[in-house]
Amino acid sequence: MPDHAQLWAVHMPYPANGARSSPDRWPDRWTDYLAQDEVARAQRYRCAEDRARFITARLALRGLLARYLGASPQSIDFSYNAFGKPLLPAAPLEFNLAHSGSYAVIAVTQSHHIGIDIECHRDLPDRDDVAAQIFSADERRSYDQLPESARLSAFYRAWTCKEAVVKALGRGLQFPVQSCVVALESDKPARLIRLGEDSVAAQHWRLHEFSVAPGYSGCVAVAGAGDSFRWPGLNWITLVDLFRGLPPSQDGARLEA
Ligand SMILES: CC(C)(COP(=O)(O)OP(=O)(O)OC[C@H]1O[C@@H](n2cnc3c(N)ncnc32)[C@H](O)[C@@H]1OP(=O)(O)O)[C@@H](O)C(=O)NCCC(=O)NCCS
Structure with a gap:
């Protein structure tokens, strides 16, 4: 990868007012793709919308990193620094995630510490x-x-x-x-x-x-980073695209977003 970052964005259309007009489109049932600690975190969210956003952002992160690494989303094994930043110490990738409102964003690069925020x-x-x-x-x-x-x-x-x-x-x-x-x-x-x-x-x-x-x-x-560091535009992704072709989760459900 040349000296640049790649930026990815996911739309998370979960209404803040609790109206679950199409429950099948919510990602709660696709936690098979997550690690146990992530499932436990998801379950601690009292608010269904916040849970859905956390799960969606983590699925997107896993799906995306899996594509970079040629691995499966489930096999991504995050470690965390003392302040909670997820890392992949063994992989040649630096990344960071942020979410706010109806969007999650992910930045990926090589060889540079990277941070992203959205509000x-x-x-x-x-x-x-x-x-x-x-x-x-x-x-x-x-x-x-x-x-x-x-x-x-x-x-x-x-x-x-x-x-x-x-x-x-x-x-x-x-x-x-x-x-x-x-x-x-x-x-x-x-x-x-x-x-x-x-x-x-x-x-x-x-x-x-x-x-x-x-x-x-x-x-x-x-x-x-030097002056030549480049910032290509934002790439929009959906969970459906990221997980297309992967086996469905254990209950046979497929991802929708
Ligand atoms: C990280 C922090 C800045 C996030 O702020 P926020 O506006 O609530 O959330 P954002 O959407 O910007 O970012 C959240 C994501 O950043 C990542 N993240 C978590 N901790 C991080 C850190 N220390 N540095 C960089 N990224 C971090 C995670 O991927 C997290 O999303 P996820 O947990 O849903 O996967 C804030 O929560 C913080 O400072 N936490 C520090 C907590 C701490 O030091 N705890 C002591 C040890 S328990």
Whole structure:
């Protein structure tokens, strides 16, 4: 694979209002493709929609990685770092997953730590308080100068860029996101300018923003990449395509998405 990342997106049309108009299309019955710990996690979701989204995203991740590795989805054996980041230490692939609202996104590359984030723009009542916690002083000043109408998307743009970086580091929100500083001029691509105290290392990060749909922000971050690192467009996948040709799960059900 040349020096680039591949980005994949899955639509997860599970309504948030609990209306299960077509239950056969929900993925709950295809957990045979998942590992035991994933099934246990799925069962802990009280909300059926959240469970369906978790299962769909994991099925997509397994199906996709299986294609890269020429393996079966069930044989993918994730390990996890101390902060919960799924990894495949023995495989020549770096990947990361994020989900929000009706979409899951997956980024895959070689030889670079990679993180991805996507957020559905929700109008949080305490958004300005959250901004105060996650923005650096400079970011906060720029945010405060924006008209109210521009703040929602600016907030999620900054949030997804920062979270993609801390997910690439594998630390997640255990990393002090305030010290992960991004330049977010409206007419320029996002850029990492400081990571902790280190502004030199920050120059070797590449950020790439993408959009799955209006009302969503998304960003992928890659560590240690040169200027020639390339970002092809978003590829849309369905579970049906990913699992086509594979044996049906034990109860004979086939995947629908
Ligand atoms: C990882 C984290 C940033 C996810 O944020 P989020 O907005 O809720 O979720 P996202 O959709 O962006 O990403 C979730 C996915 O990221 C991946 N992920 C989990 N932990 C990760 C980490 N530390 N770094 C990178 N990716 C991680 C997983 O694939 C997860 O999806 P899945 O569990 O459904 O497969 C956040 O949950 C976090 O910081 N967790 C750290 C928890 C921790 O440190 N725990 C201590 C040990 S128990």
